[in-house]
Amino acid sequence: MKSLISVRDIGKKEVEKILKKASSFKEGKEERLEGDIVLLFLEPSTRTRISFEKACRTLGLETYTVLGESSSLAKGESFFDTLKTFEALGFRGVIFRVPFILFPYEDTANALKLSLINAGDSTHQHPTQGLTDLFTLREAYGSLKGLKVLYVGDITHSRVFRSGAALFGLFGAEVSVSGPKTMIPRDIHVFGVKEVFDNVDEGIEWADVVIWLRLQKERQKENLIPSERSYFEQFGLTKERHKKLKGFFMHPGPVNRDIDIDSSLLYSEKSLIQEQVRNGLFIRMAVISWCFTDK
Numbered sequence: 001m002k003s004l005i006s007v008r009d010i011g012k013k014e015v016e017k018i019l020k021k022a023s024s025f026k027e028g029k030e031e032r033l034e035g036d037i038v039l040l041f042l043e044p045s046t047r048t049r050i051s052f053e054k055a056c057r058t059l060g061l062e063t064y065t066v067l068g069e070s071s072s073l074a075k076g077e078s079f080f081d082t083l084k085t086f087e088a089l090g091f092r093g094v095i096f097r098v099p100f101i102l103f104p105y106e107d108t109a110n111a112l113k114l115s116l117i118n119a120g121d122s123t124h125q126h127p128t129q130g131l132t133d134l135f136t137l138r139e140a141y142g143s144l145k146g147l148k149v150l151y152v153g154d155i156t157h158s159r160v161f162r163s164g165a166a167l168f169g170l171f172g173a174e175v176s177v178s179g180p181k182t183m184i185p186r187d188i189h190v191f192g193v194k195e196v197f198d199n200v201d202e203g204i205e206w207a208d209v210v211i212w213l214r215l216q217k218e219r220q221k222e223n224l225i226p227s228e229r230s231y232f233e234q235f236g237l238t239k240e241r242h243k244k245l246k247g248f249f250m251h252p253g254p255v256n257r258d259i260d261i262d263s264s265l266l267y268s269e270k271s272l273i274q275e276q277v278r279n280g281l282f283i284r285m286a287v288i289s290w291c292f293t294d295k
């Protein structure tokens, strides 16, 4: 029984095992597991929750969903006591999305006899999105060695960036960022970032692939940009920038249309957005299988 809370806890060998499992699921391999899983989602989600649910069911696992304000967390019960309750009820695993950073977490994970799978904890980690993006890039480019990846947008609030950058670095990619100064963390270089481009057009010229991120308005405590219009003009994927892209672009979703990306470009021939969603299912099946069966 394993858990996956942060990509920083797994080395290249374990990541390779997960990617290999995901490939085999994509090719149609079947696997049957037994047990019950809780999907505890305290923040909104469409693709992560539904793909985890579909992944569980495809693997033969029963799912029980707990959403937002519907649990006793709303009455002040702690996250740990909530997990202990699921443990006492005989659940095999808990897949959680929470509005707080789960760190440190070793004591929590070690004190429980169930697998914990992080589906996004505030701005900290989103391991299955990072793995999905790694898998998608590998399919598109073959290898990440020397691949120049640019993240654009609200880097400060992005758990997708924190998970993806660590994984891409492990596989030899160069990662740079671009965004308003107010959305670049002061400690950006601890994430192995090569360069911070104030001018996104210079970043696009440098990059082989660009990952636009969502402006996370719900997490911004103050106005970090003069207006959404000016943000789009300065950093968004416009038609002019789309023409200049050397390769593909990605976005983890959900997209703020005409703020992150021009509406008409979302599903263009350079977009990997639908492939990211498709691959998310196989990666989540692989992570669940890895947690439950890998020694």
Ligand code: CP
Binding pocket: 044, 045, 046, 047, 048, 049, 120, 129, 252, 253, 254
């Ligand atoms: N990428 C992602 O986490 O999307 P959802 O919020 O829809 O799950």
